Amino acid sequence: MNNTIQKVDVERLYQHVLSIEGVKHHIVDPQKLNETANYISSEFKKYGLKTNQQTFKVEGTDMVFKNIEGYMGDDSKPEILVTSHYDTGDDSPGANDSGSAIAAMLEAARVLSSENFSGNIRFISFTLEELGPAFAQGDRNKALELGIIDENHRYTSYHTQKMLKKFYSSVTLGLAKSKPIVDVWQKAFEVVKDNLTDSEKEFIAYMIKTRSHITRTSSVGKLGLVGSDYWVKKALEVDKKIKGVINLVTIGYSTKRKNTQFLPPLMNPLWLPSYKVKARKRIGDFIAVVSDKNSKELGKLFCKNCKNETIKLPYLWARIPFNFEKIAKWLYDLIRSDHSPFWKENIPALMITDTANFRSPYHHTKADTIDKLDFDFIKKVTQATIATVIELTKITNG
Ligand SMILES: [Zn+2]
Known part of the structure; x- marks a missing residue:
């Protein structure tokens, strides 16, 4: 395992973000949105993965949208998913949200495909995570x-x-x-x-x-998370088995400065399991691992791998003992990304994040650019993701 995770190449992570940085929005720049979809797909092909473009239409526009998939192994068996999203808001270049996550997902795909590896893994970059x-x-x-x-x-x-x-x-x-x-x-x-x-x-x-007809739970797939919601609905129709989902979202902003970390109300860092987190000084240099009632074991595994000798990634584990409905009601900030449609269907899924606007002043702004990102941090997140996938595969194969 340690040999495998050492193959993660920080320069490749940087080059991915460099290639895809820019507004990727269906109204403002549909061309860049499509170019990025093609970039992700062609990277998957380079690594020898099988690929799929899941296309669909949505109310409000004639455009065709696509979720981009690359997969390895036997797709009739339960799969492990590693996910990200490639669209951005209408005025943000999205280097962190979610260029950083796409880079990590692609590098995990490259490293895992270069090993003689027997896992069933699907990498998906969703479209339309942002406002529908x-x-x-x-x-x-x-x-x-x-x-x-x-x-x-x-x-x-x-x-x-x-x-x-x-x-x-x-x-x-x-x-x-x-x-x-x-x-x-x-x-x-x-x-x-x-x-x-x-x-x-x-x-x-x-x-x-x-928005008058939208509720907290029905906001999933409508206000945003349109691509992932569609993917989950289609997967249920064919009774697809999913072992677990690692959803990467904004994983590139880390700082050693004091008083940089905020958390959603009701979440006290001193109550949560953590590793190397300077909670009292509120230093924003850790990764947040967010699990629901169904993904506790998955969260535990990811956190264990953060502590790996070659990774040593500080983490805060938001181990939420509730299901989707309760989280939507009490901790709405935690359902804001593509793991939510999975949570809704009781499929184990993690959100892996630098906490976005609770740490970065650049989140969802024109200033979300590559120069703000910490690629050594992204490298560690990628390594922890790969290590978790490898261990999950062993559990799958029983
Ligand atoms: Zn966003």
């Missing part, structure tokens, strides 16, 4: 019509930028409490309402109206 087309196009059209953004998706006035930021941060804070989504949006609206222009008011009212 049914909302993205409508929001954009409305904002353009009202003149509050320009063609480059910049707010046309400082007032609007300030007010919308305030509104969105109230939404984020509100979602951390266990209220229905529509109430959270309405409450956030009340916070800023008196200071808004008529256009700003109309825009927010439009967003609330179009």
Whole structure:
């Protein structure tokens, strides 16, 4: 195992992010979105993996979307999945979200395929993890019509930028409490309402109206996670067996500075299992391993591998003893990525993350660029992922 994980090449990780950095959004840059899909697929082919492009359409656009898959072994047997997403928000180059995860997934695929390895493993990069087309196009059209953004998706006035930021941060804070989504949006609206222009008011009212039917649990596959939700639904239709899922998402931002780490409310780092975490100084240099009720064993295995002598990756294990429904209600921040559709179906899945906006000031901004990333950190995450896959395979083969 140690020989295998030593093959992880930090320079290759860097080159992947360099190749795919840039806005990958179905409205703003559909070409870059498709180029990235092709890049991932051709890398899988280079490593000798079998590939598949799962195509689908969604409400709100005529575009065809695709999840990109590369796999090895016998696909009729239970598979281990290593996943990432390749789309970005409409104005972020997404070096960390989720270029870092794609790089780790590709490098894990290369290393594992170079070994004479008998595991059944599927690597998937999902599309449309970010805001779904049914909302993205409508929001954009409305904002353009009202003149509050320009063609480059910049707010046309400082007032609007300030007010919308305030509104969105109230939404984020509100979602951390266990209220229905529509109430959270309405409450956030009340916070800023008196200071808004008529256009700003109309825009927010439009967003609330179009989201009024969305609940915390039904947000999966609608507000976002569209590609992974589709993949899981199709997998259930053919009764596909999944051994476990390692979902990599924003894994590249690490810092030694004090007071850089925040956590979602209700999560106290001092209560959670950890390794080399400086919780009291709030230093953001660890990986977060997030498991639900069904993925406790998987989480334990991943954490064990973080402590491997050649890896030594600090971790915080958010070992949540609840199922999807309860997590959606109480810890909404933890269902924000592609592991959620799996959790929803009681399939063991982990979210592996640097905690995104709870650590990085660049998350979902134009500043999410390659120069901010710590590739030695990404290397360790890749190694822990490979080690976990190898051990899981042994369990699979019983
Ligand atoms: Zn994101």
